[in-house]
Amino acid sequence: MRILVTGASGLLGLNFSLRFAAEQQVTGAVYSHAFTQAPFSMVMTDLSQERNVDELIEKSKPDLVINCAALANLEECQKKPQEARMLNGELPGWLAEKCDNLSIKLVHISTDAVFDGTKKGKYNEADIPKPLSVYAQSKLAGEQAVQQIDQDALVLRVNFYGFSSSGQRSLAEFFLHNLEDSIPVKGFTDVFFCPLYVMDMVEYLMQAVEKGLGGLYHLCSSESLSKYDFGLRIARIFNLDGALISPITVSDVDFIRAPRSKNLVLDTGKIEQALGKATPSQADGLARFYHDFQDGYAKKLQALI
Numbered sequence: 001m002r003i004l005v006t007g008a009s010g011l012l013g014l015n016f017s018l019r020f021a022a023e024q025q026v027t028g029a030v031y032s033h034a035f036t037q038a039p040f041s042m043v044m045t046d047l048s049q050e051r052n053v054d055e056l057i058e059k060s061k062p063d064l065v066i067n068c069a070a071l072a073n074l075e076e077c078q079k080k081p082q083e084a085r086m087l088n089g090e091l092p093g094w095l096a097e098k099c100d101n102l103s104i105k106l107v108h109i110s111t112d113a114v115f116d117g118t119k120k121g122k123y124n125e126a127d128i129p130k131p132l133s134v135y136a137q138s139k140l141a142g143e144q145a146v147q148q149i150d151q152d153a154l155v156l157r158v159n160f161y162g163f164s165s166s167g168q169r170s171l172a173e174f175f176l177h178n179l180e181d182s183i184p185v186k187g188f189t190d191v192f193f194c195p196l197y198v199m200d201m202v203e204y205l206m207q208a209v210e211k212g213l214g215g216l217y218h219l220c221s222s223e224s225l226s227k228y229d230f231g232l233r234i235a236r237i238f239n240l241d242g243a244l245i246s247p248i249t250v251s252d253v254d255f256i257r258a259p260r261s262k263n264l265v266l267d268t269g270k271i272e273q274a275l276g277k278a279t280p281s282q283a284d285g286l287a288r289f290y291h292d293f294q295d296g297y298a299k300k301l302q303a304l305i
Ligand SMILES: NC(=O)c1ccc[n+]([C@@H]2O[C@H](COP(=O)([O-])OP(=O)(O)OC[C@H]3O[C@@H](n4cnc5c(N)ncnc54)[C@H](OP(=O)(O)O)[C@@H]3O)[C@@H](O)[C@H]2O)c1
Pocket: 006, 007, 008, 009, 010, 011, 012, 013, 029, 030, 031, 032, 033, 034, 045, 046, 047, 048, 067, 068, 069, 070, 071, 072, 073, 087, 109, 110, 111, 112, 113, 139, 158, 159, 160, 161, 169
């Protein structure tokens, strides 16, 4: 199968591309980070221009497109709303139009941040989104455009962690590298989420494609925890000093501008029923994250640059 991965230098896109490069014909589209050592073909292009999207699809002729390209930093989106709207809001619609016309399967990656976090309990796919930040608003616009244009497209609201080429892309890397260097950090005790290890995410994503799923699904761990507890779990499994993590609440900080939801917990029942299996617990995901680190996977990614 020919797979086009947009955002192939990012946390999700790179891990997906590396996982399937040997089995499938993967083309990775990147913007500013090209890798010399990648085991899949790479195209550098600016996907905030519609004509570049058309050209990319025409040249790579994919059977499947995984859209991981985004402006995924909440603070950057707040500072550059126009860029966020193009990349997170417009690009998914252009891809959907192209994929729908050419009968190409599209998987679009959205976010848990589309909800305002006021619900008591988990958010399911029928809950009405209420985005708080520019990032969340632009991501909601993107998933709505995809759903309106291409009813066969699979839209996944996700949250994940893992290793990246910069070593700085995920919350897990943030805790791990700071604790390794004995640098004190802070962790929110009042923000709850359900992150999935990215290598589990890519397996579930591919199984969803193989099952022919379309429409909106939540894909994350079946277990939620606070960001502070997530840091402690990383410290424990890597045998690092968890006391370096100070518990704080969102209201304690003034360094963030983008409003954030405190409840990012998604109900994974719909995808679990469709795939016939539960999504991984935190213990299972973190054990795999630790194992991959011991196996030199983090260093392998950093050596790609
Ligand atoms: N990380 C999470 O836990 C999380 C949570 C919820 C949702 N998501 C969603 O998951 C998806 C993937 O996130 P991620 O964390 O992997 O993101 P990321 O690491 O920030 O990667 C973003 C990717 O988008 C590319 N990109 C940026 N501007 C571009 C442009 N103008 N043209 C083409 N490509 C461009 C980047 O390319 P270069 O690096 O080459 O510039 C990079 O490959 C996003 O849709 C995000 O909203 C992530």
